[in-house]
Amino acid sequence: MAGVRTEVLHRVTAACVLTLWFSCSHVIALKSQLFTRLGVSPSSTETPINYQTLYFNQKIDHFGFLEDGTFKHRYLVADEHWKQPGGPILFYTGNEGDITWFCNNTGFMWEIAEELGAMLVFAEHRYYGESLPFGQDSYSDSKHLNFLTSEQALADFAVLIENLKSSLPGAQHSPVIALGGSYGGMLSAWFRMKYPNVVVGALASSAPIWQFPGMVPCGDFYRVVTQDFARSGYNCDASIRKSWKAINNISSTASGLQWLSEEFSLCSPLKSKSDALGFKNWLQETWVNLAMVDYPYEANFLQPLPRWPIQVVCKYLGFDSTVSDDQLLHGVAQAAKVYYNYTGSSPCLNTSQTATGSLGFLGWTYQACTEMVMPMCTDGVQDMFEPEEWNFQAFSDECNAMFGVRPRADWAGVVYGGKNLASHSNIIFSNGGLDPWSAGGVTFNITDSLVSVVIPEGAHHLDLRYSNDSDPPSVRAARALVVKYFREWIKQG
């Protein structure tokens, strides 16, 4: 998941609604780029991947009987290496986006299919990609959005699998293993917890199942981001920490705003104080995203980026305390361009595109406004950001204004067990030490059947990506261990 998402929502200012949408628009700009990149072949391998695209008539509402309609639930199947009868099924529990994108970016599954004789299934999450319960109307209002919940998505997965097993020759006794990364990893873990009759185990990669109220300190997420920058270059975090005040100083005048806009090559120049607020949010989101994709090789996940991109970014931020605001922000602009214009093909940085159709973002915003309440905060001391408290009430009010719904702070903890998971089994929680989402992840063994795998040099679900010559030994070991568990579960299953 993009760190920006919940962060956007908890930024409460005097002009919060404006800020919210303004800030959203940055994200939408990012995400629409992301989604237009669908169908591009995976970045670090030339292996062509072949799958069938299929659709299942899924109930719109699993938990009520008034709405009896169905929708076309998309899933992708690759059975080239499947040993039937009874060969295992590796089932990707799709997250908040187009499933083909996750399919292309989960090389790990493609690489282990042959050795496990496994069928691969990638199931889309309802309300994303093509799996729209009400077609074009799915996002039209809170009535149509009402069936966008993780519980419904898990039920989709369960019903789909039971249907596959009963209808596919040779699949009846196939053990099924759930896999997912980020929110998809949370779903994998929860899927095993709630439907152990359907899946024999789960790999939950970079899954912040504890990033919920009362489970982890709200500041830990941004602390990890800050550590990533601190370790990647001289004074890198300190420069960013200082940059917010510099932006405040410079943006206090019209000429300052113009200068800033030019330095950052913004497509739409900043005009007002609230523009500057949005600009800061956009920058903050940029640093978060860099922390998530700080991979040891050139990659194109959220953006095309060099290897260890934070190190490259930090080359522009190695200032001493005597640096002037202008010098500092010049460096920050250069740093931002590493993220937004590594290929040199962007004529300007697009921070103010107005909202157009990225369902992925809207859907996640709705989910954050309902079940996926993930407190975030900053203090400017243990992290490099402007201090901002977590304010649930303000967050709830914004959600209500946006969607006509209010988040339920405690629900995720009740329904998914919070810290009290010991009675479950067969779940691997893998986390990268560089990944800010590891702050809300399971990074210790809960029992010998609920195990943690930490990849110190890993960013966001590095282990699920295609293997690469530059992979650190820790991720190679993690993948090998995961396969070992998979084999055990398959034997049990």
Place this chain on the structure above:
Amino acid sequence: MAGVRTEVLHRVTAACVLTLWFSCSHVIALKSQLFTRLGVSPSSTETPINYQTLYFNQKIDHFGFLEDGTFKHRYLVADEHWKQPGGPILFYTGNEGDITWFCNNTGFMWEIAEELGAMLVFAEHRYYGESLPFGQDSYSDSKHLNFLTSEQALADFAVLIENLKSSLPGAQHSPVIALGGSYGGMLSAWFRMKYPNVVVGALASSAPIWQFPGMVPCGDFYRVVTQDFARSGYNCDASIRKSWKAINNISSTASGLQWLSEEFSLCSPLKSKSDALGFKNWLQETWVNLAMVDYPYEANFLQPLPRWPIQVVCKYLGFDSTVSDDQLLHGVAQAAKVYYNYTGSSPCLNTSQTATGSLGFLGWTYQACTEMVMPMCTDGVQDMFEPEEWNFQAFSDECNAMFGVRPRADWAGVVYGGKNLASHSNIIFSNGGLDPWSAGGVTFNITDSLVSVVIPEGAHHLDLRYSNDSDPPSVRAARALVVKYFREWIKQG
């Protein structure tokens, strides 16, 4: 649960809709008697029970955010023996009726509270008793009924418990054990499966969690009923098996219908063939109910009854094969009156009361028409009833005509795991050998943590009732074993 309920619905005849409602009306007559008896003190003890009646503001919809309303969820609390801080909580997962009735009829909890230092909580099931999500409108149409599901009820229980634990001084670390009988027992088992973070274990008494499509033969239920009669008196089952044809013969004429009505002291005389059909259903339901309440002592559960009531009933049914239709049906009438008029206070047998307000029955009918699809069938050979196949399509059509909803045959199996439960833990499934619902129950150990306790001489959840001098040793042993498990779970929890 009353055996009649699903049975009513699967009886498909040429005049099915009429039959359905006609037959329902009998049940409603029964059930309204049942509910008017609320508040009566428990039958086999004079121990007064004291509890507080409390209400919790519960979300109407846990699985969607459009409907944000709440309702008053009733629960009863008895903390006289509770050892705080940290003493255990025994939590009754209420089933399809007024919770005070279950509270009064679950003497086992009252009897073990002191030795365990436990608080007792009895939580009502939504849509029953006073816990009506939309007040008087709760049953007005399928829109208002939409939130009547077992998943919502389990979520109610989970949210209520989490709230109690965080708000009651001394309860924060209290281990909670779920208990329930019949459908309430199914809920207890499912509660532990779905919310092991909330309850450390469950006693599921007489819980037919496998009485779902494809899990057990549809005829087993009535086979157990038949065995109960076969063992309780000479030719008792054979006489009942023969009675249906005798009713058909006699009811083929108007004078026969009149004779039948007089023999059975019916409040509303039978007038037509379809009346006779309803009459047979009513009789069949009577035998089923007797099998459920065949207790070794005088009791007043569904009706005031003598000890071992089937033995008393069978005294009127010990006919040889030469018996005439008249003689046979005279005996059947006497037998039926054991059930309906043991106290001698009923001036007539009420088989045609029109539908008035037993929410309990309507609610369960809706649940049977949605999630709780429990196939039943008879063959007249291995059971003593007229042959009737299970016809899902006809059942579904009836549900659609009644409520505008259609049952989902496979859903319960997917969501609650069917036969694939081995990864769960800490559930005791107790079943009575006389109880027809044991046919759909767990009567063997699945693992050493999912255990079965069979009480050969037990009818429907005998173990949950107050202890009695006439209790067979098997139920005493069962209760002792249950307490032993509870102590272990409490120690773990």
